Amino acid sequence: MRYAVFEQKPISSLVPANRVVLHMFDKTAKNLVLTIQDYSLFSYHAVRNLFRPPIYWPEFLVQSDVIGFGSAAIVLLSGFFTGGVLALQSAATLSEFGASAMTGRFVSLTMIRELGPVLTGIMVSGRNASSMASELGSMVVTEQIDAMRALGVDPMRKLVTPRVCSCVAMLFFLTIVADAFGIIGGAGVTVFLNHQDGTQYFSKAWEALRYPDIIQGLVKPLFSGFIIASIGCFYGMRTTGGTEGVGRSTIQAVVNASVLIILVDFLITRVLLSVFPPL
């Protein structure tokens, strides 16, 4: 796939400053539009390959292992301690209103609806979007991607589609793990540090949950998973400029994936709150 790049022409020092700024703005805007166009086409091809053979099933399993099992530890730990921090912070505030018994409700709702999906997305993005961008970027600069094409294998089918699909599936399950360990972490703090009743914590956590909360929490990772893998692969596959370019692609992948996860999280929350309004 070839990507259009705008020619960078030197601007004469005689050109007024406002023209220089306008030119830079024009160039940046055009490059942004082209990048979005390329990313849209890239994502379309990645998804379309799911419905057209050949499909490299073993690659799906390998990537599921790398993304899912490989990220389990960081997701589990970050979920556990985030739940703990939530319990610590909320208990003090809630006790001012005589509502410290609501800690379980606060932790479970916050973890399941918001922090679980977003935190998992950010953690997995830091680990996997970077590894995808650097791995594919290295393959591009060492001509391994060209070699694959020359050997009659489509790199999109072999490398990108399995990563995207595995990441979507694994992020779904990793988010559940993060939610569960977040609630357990909150319980640990509630029982052992705040010296409250564990049964009350879990019953409040359970009572507060409604199906819309769970739907909201489980829809978000589907989008986050797609963003992580597609952005990671996209920047990896368009790497130019040798090893320095690989580093640049890795940074762009992590930064853009993380920002997009939070942006999409906001949009999904807005949409789902209008579909399932709070009671």
Added chain:
Amino acid sequence: MIERSAAAHPAPSPSGATPFGQILAVAADAGPAVAFRNVSISFAGPPVLDNVSFSVAPGETRILLGPAGVGKSVLLKLANGLLSPDEGSIRLLGEEIAHMGEEELFALRSRVGMVFQESALFDSLTVRDNVAYQLIGERVPDDEIDARVLEALTFVGLADTFSYFPGSLSGGMRRRVAIARALIHHPDLVLYDSPTGGLDPVTSTTIVELIMKQRDVSRTPSILVTHRLQDAFTLSTHRYDAEKGGMVALPEDETDPGTTYLMMEEGRLIFDGSIHDLVHSQDPFVKEFLE
């Protein structure tokens, strides 16, 4: 210096399965393996290739000379459909590929062997899996894969590296594995992108001997990109002796007629002809390059 008679050569090979080391005949009326017509391409700047036209006849080895950065590798990638030209026509194995879709190109590329500049072996796969990459994709039975990989590795003299990873091989060995990978599918055309670049003279000679072996034994048409005149002239002045198992020098006044030369300067093709024409060229750039 006179050209060696064509009759002294075994006939070139046809498309299809050609066991390593077996001489085959080719249809005399077969069209060119590759034909460029007025091909131009640029990447956000001046043209990398400007109005390039040439062809590769069946059984012919074309050596593409020129300094670094004149567009030799780009030309090779265009020949294999890895890049699309901005203008012009490219026919590969009888099919127009200039505007062919990637899906159709995959089938055509499987008939072409390509050796990349830095070998481009897959680091995470063993030598066996690298060489067999195409066969694994075609779901060839494991026993047959092992036999064919061993045959290809024996051809390049690396049968004992079967289960090694590329990281444990030297630069020269990696190139030879890359050649084995390009040849295992018995291609109808082989593209060599600077196969001796960055190698020591002894290893370079080994690689040149392999290219010569493929040229003289299987008669596969090929394009060889290089900026090393010594390698290029060795291919013209030597032939592979199957009985001796190595290359031997042709008589002093003979050259290989199937090995011809192209030279590029800043994206333009400035020379197309035999070694005799090359060494007697009056073009200042050609003369300077040869000197």
